[in-house]
Amino acid sequence: MFDYFETTADIGVIAKGKSLEEAFREAAKGLYNIMVDIDKVNKSEVVEIEVEGEDLEELLYNFLNELLFYTDTKNIVFSDFDICIRKNNKYYLNCKAYGEKIKREHNIKEEVKAVTYHKMEIKKDSDGYKIRYIVDL
Numbered sequence: 411m412f413d414y415f416e417t418t419a420d421i422g423v424i425a426k427g428k429s430l431e432e433a434f435r436e437a438a439k440g441l442y443n444i445m446v447d448i449d450k451v452n453k454s455e456v457v458e459i460e461v462e463g464e465d466l467e468e469l470l471y472n473f474l475n476e477l478l479f480y481t482d483t484k485n486i487v488f489s490d491f492d493i494c495i496r497k498n499n500k501y502y503l504n505c506k507a508y509g510e511k512i513k514r515e516h517n518i519k520e521e522v523k524a525v526t527y528h529k530m531e532i533k534k535d536s537d538g539y540k541i542r543y544i545v546d547l
Contacts, residue, residue, distance in 0.1 A: 411425070411426050411427075411436060412424065412425045412426070412436045412437065412439055412440030412443070413440075414440070414444075420526075420544050420545060420546055420547055421444055421520070421544070421545050421547060422529070422542065422543070422544045422545075423437060423440040423441065423444070423541075423542070423543055423544075423545065424440075424540065424541070424542050425437035425439075425440050425540070425541040425542075426537070426538060426539065426540050426541070427538050427539050428537070428538035428539075429538060429539070430466075430495050430534075430539050431493040431494065431495055432538070432539075433532070433538065433539035433540065433541050434470065434473065434491075434493050434495065434503070434541070435490075435491045435492075435493050436541075437470065437474065437541045437543065438473070438474065438477060438488065438491045438493075438505075438507070439489070439490070439491070441474055441477065441478075441522065441525070441545065442477075442487055442488050442489065442509075444519060444520050444522055444545060445481070445487060445518070445519055445520055445521065445522055446487050446512065446516035446517060446518055446519060447516055447517040447519075448487075448488075448489040449489070450515055450516050450517060451487050451488065451489035451509050451510060451516055452489075452509075452510045453489060453490055453508035453509065453510070454509075454510045455486060455508070455509055455510050455511070456506050456507070456508055457480055457484075457486065457488075457506070457507045457509075458504070458505070458506055458507075459473070459476050459477065459480075459503075459504070459505040459506075459507060460502070460503070460504050460505075461473050461476050461502075461503050462500050462501060462502050462503070463500060463501045463503075464500055464501075465501065466501060466532045467527065467530050467531070467532060468501075469495070469501040469502075469503055470525075470530065470532065470541065470543065471525055471527060471530065471543075472503075473503050473505065474525040474543070475524060475525050477507060478522060478524065478525070480507070481512075484511075485511050485512050486509050486510065486511055486512070487509050487510070487512050487516060488507040488508060488509035489508060489509055490507075490508045490509075491505055491506070491507050491508070492505065492506040492508075493505045520547055521547065522545045522546070522547060523545075523546045523547065524545070524546045525543055525544075525545050525546075526543070526544050526545065526546055528544050529542065529543070529544055530542065530543045530544070531543075
């Protein structure tokens, strides 16, 4: 599940999941649903992404901005994600992102410039994980 919260001139995303991977998946879906109607994006292309971070916030930041890089350079939007997160000395994320070239049928909404660290947080509670972050439009 993902939802939004209001900020000045930007959009905040709240993503929840029972596992860390599920929360990251919902965070990515929330990102793309700002840009397009993700229910209309087919899963015809697969992009494999690997990122790392010193902590979970850096991992999330690197992951979401890497997805935006593919959108900006390859004109691909994504609608689903298979994610594996592991920790050694740092955090590592492997992802298969499913989507297709952007089309008018996707109901293009907003252009997201970047994900920010501003008010970013990842918390674990009895229901799982909750992620909160803000995107720059």
